[in-house]
Amino acid sequence: MFTTRPTLQGTFGMASSTHWLASQTAMAVLEDGGNAFDAAVAAGFVLQVVEPHLNGPAGEVPAIVAPAGGPVRVLCGQGPAPAAATIEHYTSLGLDVVPGTGPLAAAVPGAFDAWMLMLRDLGTRSPAQVLRYAIGYAEHGHPALDRVGVAVERVRELFENEWTSSAEVYLPGGRAPAGGDLLRNPALAATWRRLVAESEAAGGDREARIEAARRVWREGFVAEAVDAHAARPAMDSSGERHASTLTGEDMARYSASFEEPVRYDWRGWTVCKPGPWSQGPVLLQQLALLDPGLAAEDLGTPDHVHALVEGGKLAMADREAWYGDAAEVPLTDLLSPGYNAERRRLIGPDASHELRPGSPGGRSPVIGRHAAGAAGTLPGWTPPDPVAGAGEPTVGRDGEVRGDTCHVDVVDRWGNMVSATPSGGWLQSSPVVAGLGFPLGTRLQMTWLEPGLPSSLTPGRRPRTTLSPSLALRDGRPVMAFGTPGGDQQDQWQTHFFLSVALRERVRGSLDLQGAMDEPNWHQDSFPSSFYPRRMDPGSVTVEERAGVETVAALRARGHRVTVAGAWTEGRLCAVARDPETGVLSAAANPRGMQGYAVGR
Numbered sequence: 137m138f139t140t141r142p143t144l145q146g147t148f149g150m151a152s153s154t155h156w157l158a159s160q161t162a163m164a165v166l167e168d169g170g171n172a173f174d175a176a177v178a179a180g181f182v183l184q185v186v187e188p189h190l191n192g193p194a195g196e197v198p199a200i201v202a203p204a205g206g207p208v209r210v211l212c213g214q215g216p217a218p219a220a221a222t223i224e225h226y227t228s229l230g231l232d233v234v235p236g237t238g239p240l241a242a243a244v245p246g247a248f249d250a251w252m253l254m255l256r257d258l259g260t261r262s263p264a265q266v267l268r269y270a271i272g273y274a275e276h277g278h279p280a281l282d283r284v285g286v287a288v289e290r291v292r293e294l295f296e297n298e299w300t301s302s303a304e305v306y307l308p309g310g311r312a313p314a315g316g317d318l319l320r321n322p323a324l325a326a327t328w329r330r331l332v333a334e335s336e337a338a339g340g341d342r343e344a345r346i347e348a349a350r351r352v353w354r355e356g357f358v359a360e361a362v363d364a365h366a367a368r369p370a371m372d373s374s375g376e377r378h379a380s381t382l383t384g385e386d387m388a389r390y391s392a393s394f395e396e397p398v399r400y401d402w403r404g405w406t407v408c409k410p411g412p413w414s415q416g417p418v419l420l421q422q423l424a425l426l427d428p429g430l431a432a433e434d435l436g437t438p439d440h441v442h443a444l445v446e447g448g449k450l451a452m453a454d455r456e457a458w459y460g461d462a463a464e465v466p467l468t469d470l471l472s473p474g475y476n477a478e479r480r481r482l483i484g485p486d487a488s489h490e491l492r493p494g495s496p497g498g499r500s501p502v503i504g505r506h507a508a509g510a511a512g513t514l515p516g517w518t519p520p521d522p523v524a525g526a527g528e529p530t531v532g533r534d535g536e537v538r539g540d541t542c543h544v545d546v547v548d549r550w551g552n553m554v555s556a557t558p559s560g561g562w563l564q565s566s567p568v569v570a571g572l573g574f575p576l577g578t579r580l581q582m583t584w585l586e587p588g589l590p591s592s593l594t595p596g597r598r599p600r601t602t603l604s605p606s607l608a609l610r611d612g613r614p615v616m617a618f619g620t621p622g623g624d625q626q627d628q629w630q631t632h633f634f635l636s637v638a639l640r641e642r643v644r645g646s647l648d649l650q651g652a653m654d655e656p657n658w659h660q661d662s663f664p665s666s667f668y669p670r671r672m673d674p675g676s677v678t679v680e681e682r683a684g685v686e687t688v689a690a691l692r693a694r695g696h697r698v699t700v701a702g703a704w705t706e707g708r709l710c711a712v713a714r715d716p717e718t719g720v721l722s723a724a725a726n727p728r729g730m731q732g733y734a735v736g737r
Contacts, residue, residue: 150736195560213250236668238372239380277318324573438690457493457501460590469496555617649724657706
């Protein structure tokens with residue numbers, strides 16, 4: 137089949153990410169003798185510099201790692217709610233949802249510690265070696281993406297009048313960066329240089345220097361600056377100025393961690409995902425809901441799109457009712473054959489416009505008042521008017537920028553494989569910490585200010601993130617790492633991609649990664665959004681126009697509210713793969729967005 141790009145093949149190493157500079161950075165590390173984990177860490181820090189509207193140092197990163205010959209594990213770099221982040225505190229401020237922007241929405245930053253933990257336990261390089269690429273781009277500049285300037289222009293008034301520390305970084309001389317302008321962040325470069333210098337001064341071996349870097353971040357000058365910054369009120373999407381609940385003590389207590397992935401077996405494949413503190417099991421539930429007779433020729437047909445859309449609605453309804461870090465999640469029942477056979481019978485010939493969570497193991501689902509209202513199931517409840525600051529990443533009250541996040545996959549010649557989805561700490565969602573060059577994250581907006589829900593705001597518990605990297609095995613051996621930006625859409629687009637790879641024939645002996653990415657894509661929004669102001673669009677489906685007029689007409693005839701989007705608008709997938717029999721590596725990157733690239737040899 138025709139593809140926009142070839143699926144790359146080689147035997148030395150492969151990297152795919154949402155920005156070409158991050159992909160090439162990963163490849164440079166591999167060429168220098170580093171392994172896939174060293175490469176992913178270096179690329180992750182570069183992404184913070186070149187895609188600052190999509191991720192930053194104070195954000196978060198979940199990853200799935202598969203060391204050669206070792207167990208698959210999930211690296212959790214999602215920080216929890218601060219100790220003072222109680223529902224009572226937020227509601228006492230007159231809030232019914234957590235703001236989508238500003239310091240009050242900050243969870244404990246998780247990305248830096250997670251990258252350092254990956255480097256310590258799985259890598260071979262020092263902090264200085266992996267950070268030098270990001271330092272170079274921050275200090276000397278990189279050609280700015282058009283979207284960075286667009287994001288800054290949308291919040292110009294907010295930056296100039298309220299978030300002046302952000303204006304100093306992103307409006308130098310009063311001018312937003314135009315596409316191709318050299319964009320510098322000397323404050324961020326100085327932060328990394330100082331952190332590296334202090335970790336090197338601590339002496340000791342590589343692991344000792346990594347631990348010193350973690351201490352500098354959690355207890356040293358970085359934590360001190362964050363503590364002072366968080367205490368200062370700043371304007372947020374509520375229209376008021378609020379201080380953060382985050383403190384230096386919260387940062388000192390936090391440590392990233394490894395845990396077991398959630399697994400699901402499907403036709404000889406085993407798909408691994410982060411746990412239900414993320415939305416990762418949504419992909420697995422969608423697989424469990426599939427018609428057992430699904431074949432390659434069904435892919436992309438109106439019947440297939442309808443079935444996947446309706447199955448996705450059921451899985452996302454279960455996400456709302458059951459997923460979170462504030463309660464036990466009945467995953468075994470949610471993924472059981474009996475439960476999914478029962479749920480599959482709910483997929484009828486017509487589109488559902490309802491939020492229909494299930495009852496795994498006979499339990500009764502609980503939907504919070506705001507989510508139920510967004511779903512239209514509470515009489516007398518009126519959704520709020522549209523508010524600037526909706527979507528991922530959220531922005532200030534002066535404008536809205538619909539965006540997504542970042543992703544990087546790497547596989548090396550030894551068979552190490554990693555999939556990571558860094559996000560949060562977006563330049564347009566919170567003011568820059570003066571002197572550090574980066575803002576705090578806003579992930580607490582994904583919690584509910586209502587007690588008793590799995591995703592209720594709870595001190596010390598993780599907000600339920602949308603970030604959802606994936607790794608797939610065949611016969612117990614890792615063969616593919618993949619993922620995409622896109623907030624709530626991540627596990628919809630990844631499901632479509634995985635099915636296209638798994639069901640279609642190989643090309644030149646390798647999985648057809650690029651062909652699967654290039655297929656027309658779609659998503660639905662019939663569930664409460666994870667992002668402020670937490671709205672829902674019952675019955676909606678957004679379809680790329682390449683899906684064809686017949687498919688669009690067939691979906692509308694079934695009752696779907698179809699929006700036809702541009703030909704190349706749905707998803708920004710990345711993927712790498714390895715054939716365990718031959719050792720041949722492959723990679724691909726999505727052409728959508730015109731900035732993701734795969735490299736390798």
